[in-house]
Amino acid sequence: MNRGPSLILRGAVAALPFAVLAATWELVARTGAFPPRLFPTVEQVAATFARLAASGILLHHAGDTLLRLAAGFGMAAILGALLGIAMGRSRQVEDLALPLVSIGAPIPGIAYAPLFLLWFGLGNTGSIVLVAFVSLFPVVLNTWTGVKAVKEIWIRAAQTMGADERRLFRHVILPGALPYIVTGWRLGLAQAWRILVGVEMLAAVQWGLGWLIFGSREFLNTDVMLAGIAAIGAIGLALENLVFEPLERYTVVRWGMMSS
């Protein structure tokens, strides 16, 4: 099999849709049917992207967004996993927490945004707390399901072989529940990401990709908006491909809990 040309060919095939989309956009932009301020050409958007990236402005916005995401989601990932495990292991915790979690989970997180901004103030605190709160639910529910789904027979086998609570947890329950926990993290991060962009628009933070887009509205900077959206899409793709796929490979698949 000659793999060289087929790789190039595949690259070309993958790039073709984007080229067609860009060409269509360019055509519409150049007809002059819409004001150029509202419908910039592709070169303009690319130039703006390059300008923002080169001056470090885009990096600053993206950095602040990622910091908020890491802070909010980090809290949710840890607290959610702990609460989920506690719910899975203890009947009392489950009885106490499950009804509240089940009521809270289906309410769209963004609906809390104004309330949280009132309570915690505009800016970082409000948005980070909201992101943490929103992404907590999928983590808790999945972790709880995972701990519950650990096969009873594994636990009993480990116990008869003399495993104490700690070793039982470390070697049986945690690996058994891990595929679910990782799924919960994945879902939680996706939710956090969707909410964060909206919250940054509402919370009037000074830096952040959501604000970059929303703030440009005032000055009709459609090119800045599109450059910001491109950055958001790139980060979203990177989160999925660079963070979670490796994590899943290293933990879940390696421990033989899931075939790759």
Next chain:
Amino acid sequence: MRALISIALFAVLYEAVARSGWFAPALVPTLPAIAARLYDMLADGSMANHAMNTLYRVFAGLALAAVFGLVLGFLMARYRAVERFFMPLVSAFMPIPSLAWAPIFILWFGLGNVATILIVFYAASFPMLLNTWTGARAVNPLWLRAAGSMGASGPALFWKVVVPGASPFIITGLRLAFQRAWIAVVGAEMLAASDFGLGWVIFDAKEFLNADIMLSSLVMIGAIGFIFERVVFGTLEKTTVLRWGMVRTAKA
């Protein structure tokens, strides 16, 4: 019963915090105050008005997304070239949160229903499209060959075999799409609606520090979301998928 204890405990805790005087009553209203506000808004019809506006927006967006997702999903499953062309675009656009488009849609179409519905459409399209595509490809090839050998051709094969075979996935896609749409409509209304709507009323109440209005609207959003997601779409999923004996494929 146990659930009631936990909810009562939470309510008592909240009430204690609200009455402790640590926080301004405008920011943390007591439960009776919230209940009274909710009752007022239900009684004078303003809540119904907000809810109707929100439901109109969410179902307009969802309907557009369903048509778009079904047509493109089936085309992608049927024609290799369509799949090759659209799949990279779908993967590139999917990680962009629908709310990121809000400012652009506002610029293009102004504040109001068009921008809001488009945001909902964007959010709901992906689950609809991906589930239709997966469902159509998951149709048992044996059924296709069986139907083909019994003389079914083009349209009959599509309507009698492919569509029913893919329906479990499509119905699940519809439920997921509603879930996404419901989140999107609340956010979109905060950013892009000019009057009425459950999301808009929450955001508007922030200006006047009316936490009781916010919480009342939050209760409505939770209740309506629950009714549609679990009761309407959940029942639809159960009756059709179960009745047609597709449970096994649906679980895959």
